[in-house]
Amino acid sequence: MITLSVNGRDHQIDADPATPLLYVLRDDLHLNAAKFGCGLGQCGSCMVLADGLPVVSCVTPVVALEGRRIRTVEGLGGADDPGPVQRAFIDEQAAQCGYCIPGFIISAQALLERTPSPSDAEIRTALKPNLCRCGTHIRILRAVRRAADAMRTSVAANPGGEGGQ
Amino acid sequence: MRIPRIVGGAVALAVLGAAGFTAIAWRSGIEPIDPPASASFDPVQVAEGARLAAIGNCMQCHTAPDGKPFAGGYPLKTPFGTIFGTNITPDPETGIGSWSEAAFQRAMAEGVDRAGSHLYPGFPYDHFTKVTERDNRALYAFLMTREPVAADAPPNQLPWPLTFRPLLAGWKLLFLETGEFRPDPSKPEDWNRGAYLVEGLSHCGACHTPRNALGAEEKDKSFGGGESDGWHAPALNQASTAPVPWTKDSLYSYLRTGVSADHAVASGPMAPVVRNLSRVPDTDVQAIATYVADRMGAREAPADPPTPAAEAPRQPEGRAATIYRGACATCHDANGPLQFASPVGLDRATSLAQPDPRNAIQVILHGVETPDAKAAPLMPGFANALTNAQVADLAAYLRTRFTGQPVWDDLEAEVGRARTGDSSE
Amino acid sequence: MKHSKGSPPELSRRAFLGGGALLVGFTLMPGRLLAQAPREAKGGGDVGLPKALGADPALESWIRIDADGAITVFTGKAELGQGIRTALIQVAAEELSVTPADITLVTADTGRTPNESFTAGSQSMQESGTAILHAAAQVRAILLGLAAERLGLPAERLTIANAAVTAPGGGSLGFGELVADGGLREATARPGTALKPVADYTVIGQGVRRIDIPAKVTGGPAYVQDLRLPGMVHARVVRPPSPSARLRGVDTGEVERMPGVVGVHRDGDYLAVVAEREWQAITASRALASAAVWDERPSLPDENDIFDTLLGLRSEDTVIHDRRLAGTGAAGGGRRLSAEFRRGYQIHGSIGPSCAVGLFEDGGMTVWSHAQGMFPLRAALVEMLGLPEDRVRCIHVEGSGCYGHNGADDAGADAALLARAFPGRPVRVQWMREDEHAWEPFGPAMVSRASGSVGRDGGIADLTYEVWSNAHSTRPGGAGALMPAWHLAQPFEPDPPKPIPQPAGGGDRNAIPLYAIPNARIVHHFLPEMPLRVSALRGLGAYMNVFSLESFMDELAREAGTDPVEFRLRHLDDPRARDVVTLAAERFGWSAARLPSGHGRGFGFARYKNLAAYCAVAVEVMVARETGATRLLRAVAAIDSGQAVNPDGIRNQTEGGIIQSASWTLMERARFDRTRVTSLDWSGYPILRFDQVPESVDVHVIDRPGSPFLGTGEAAQGPTAGAIANAVADATGARLRELPLTSDRVKAAIGV
């Protein structure tokens, strides 16, 4: 049994401890946002946050994540109450097939939690691990900039409040 | 650890400098010229210069990350501080546009700039001095026909008194042996060609030879293994610990393609070297491989590869072994998904067999990047996924499982240093 | 007068006749044009209806209104990430005068929706959109009629809004009430129903937000990969290591004893393992892969002379365009220019590898799949499984963007084979990354040759263009189109490939330039033999042909000493073509002014298939002389898709098309040795990453209210490639004619 903290809740996982987190999220916890894209750590579709840092869950075994705070896109907000990054992606209509988008949201969230006012170059570097085949990149860039603005404004309006979750 | 060495070095240099200063510190300037027109250079010579510049890996240290080629600004980290590669485009103000060919020849041969100042040996003139006048002429032709870019390199970040350049005269007195390469008539031609390139323009020893407290290569340990940018530059002599001994052919394939299936994928500071070599004639890469293979004492035929490591022991699986199964086995196990694409087997990876754990740690933390988006292995870094203790455990596990050698010391601290980039010592 | 638009009628008629079954899915004219110019629709449909509606004229096949007022719209097309759900809902909402939120849309499902064959060729709006528009107009008329009867008022005095029909006095009847006793039942589409006047549109033409995005950005179930059926098990197929490999033997004992393994399935060279959990299936499939012993032989061509190999294959040659204007022969022409263009194999590279779920229960097979055609997939599965058609149902569930015929159909076949082998349990088959990279059908390698001259008047005097290509569609079809069926003990053979006839064309798609050229001869050399498996990749031959022709246009413009945009306009009579060219040039700031050194600008234009959207693209690139690395800095496009249903959707598709085409054009090439495909992952086959993404991509949509919907999704691929090649030539002075324009090739072309 492995205890995993996902989106603020502890889960007892009964699986081979070598199982990459991705399959535990999808099969045991029935979460959909983290996607299988390559299983090789090359595309970013499966990204989640571990203690605020982006991690490719397809090659990260659950045993390594005990005691870490894992957040997935589900933990950032739902369709009815999207978080600031999710809202920015909706507002910019930043998706075509959308398959890659949760991974981008994670990269963006991690970036903006560390760097509230990123430069374009910083955004591009932060998003480099993620692939999008539909070519939604320009909208994704816009969405990240919009999210940065929104998160700064909300922090300014509500000092001490935490951006994101 | 670093600080005392730097201070010690600085003091020693200061003493030497005082002596050297009176002797040879002062060098005359060479008259500036108007930048010669590109058309005044022979295209054949320019093309030759391009190949030589690739062999010299010039672009690497003279181009800032994301900067214009040859316009300077690359931060070269040394134990003494950071030196920034200078602008060597033919811009007359900020580059070498006002340098005559004689000034260029002198810089290569003696490490002195046009105005007469001593250059830091981060510019490896201890090697470039071996380059022939003819090749320097071609390099000059190549550089003077680049696009001029006005760009000042940032000032070097060095502690006093190292900012006082005349001190370098003392350093040169001790460590610089000037003069063109002399072939060894008893050796075949391609060996001599390789030796000329490796010892001269390619300046392989600048990374692969250990340096003394004053930052000079230890001549008696030539090719004994050195360092570059937080990476260990493995030994290229008989001290090599590669599980499958290198041969001329495997060196050639490594230098030509960046991959030797029995050894390594060119990563870290070696990746740009290989990228540059892709523009070099095959015969030169062959020659380099010939010479290095000889230095390594390579046998003619490849040795039998080591028998693949035994299955992981059947004891209760340790945490590192579990991490290996979930994170690494996907690509590195013999039956991993890319089994048909022959990645480097860990049982023969040079990084695991080295006495120094840094390369293994670097790769685990930061992965292997595809250089220039060309096809090459692309491995994700695990810096965010694993804690320092986990990386250390994993490195230890890989070392034991795949090489059978004793585990490296002080691994967790070493991981911490690699993570913060503070790994030059 | 329109020059060289499409091909001469006699040729296209021949093409019609020769096309056979392949015509399915590649209709030739926009739907609304058909409505205006009736012709007989096959399949017993009515005269004068849009083709899809004519083929299935029962209105309830398209639109159902329940007694509680719920509105369901059915389309035989599928959402492939192009935003089609939203656009089709907009169309229905517009004609029914309801809000988009009132409508539930059901997409391709052989059990529920009309048969609209494939979702391909950028035709969903032309076909399904037009059908739904007409069906909704008829439903609207019926609703008004029913209300008129009940209220005792003439229909003209009633207004329809907010899902209700309202009388002038204020009395109002909801749609649900109106149809409660079967008002729509048995109603059949009839030609001639009036459509809502375009001027009254309130939903069509609006950038309505995509209905699918909120779920996709918050982790709602959205893809076939997200299906979780009770009792579902996970399968992995162990594919042969190379196309010609045969399974000599495999000891499955150890794998069968692995934790969670439900069973190993072997049928000839077909090998798979099914397990309770996904990771168990993956680890078991690796063990199975290393237990399998294969016989391989070198059956692939030499990658290094693939183009000579192609040129050496037997070809079926068709002159698809031959025009000679008396008195303006090549004699007037100046120097003759000739050029050969090449394109290597490229892959679809969907970010989510193919996936499907199958369930075989009570003698019936259900397959959930993200393939482009549920009805064609069903036909292929029926043949492969030997089941009656009514025992097989295929349901479309979204996958990640496919951009053509990728592994989706094959994954559907895997799911069917394994569901049959493990009846009663839903079987989810997920391809691994390397499966998709190695086994999806590639976009074909192609060669083209152009030659031409400029006349004394500064215009093109003559042009010859020839293109050599394999088939661009090997879709199902029969079971032989399903790759897994090749490996069975009783294998199915693929049907002989056929060319797609003009005017849409396959390898020769857009081989006939839209430009007015007095003398032009265009030849398609169709190569039936496929050295590697290939099929439809976004744009089909248009990508290569537009790249070649637009590159050559610049060469001719240079010869004429004329600005490339000016030169194009000089040869364009179609005002809509002129409009996109002019607009793109203007918004780009096209000029002859010098750019910084290493920068170049380039232009490309085509009307997709010569009958879908018009698209012009202007780009600026930067080429690093020392490395040859080319970066697309900015792109400006103008697109005319006819009546723009959702302008933001059109922009999104076009931006994506430009970026994807830039990736193809600058870096993509599938690799292989004599035995195996070697580009198995994102390092062996790199695609554009964020550091190479342009600074900006601006798409300007020209709306044409009241004119037919024109397919958009593939329109940018060719013009972008042409524009990039032209910009590289402008930046470096070197003309590169082989795709992709990798840094090595650029560097080699520009020298030191």
Ligand code: FES
């Ligand atoms: S699925 Fe994890 S990086 Fe691609």
Ligand code: FES
């Ligand atoms: S939106 Fe489809 S892969 Fe990014």
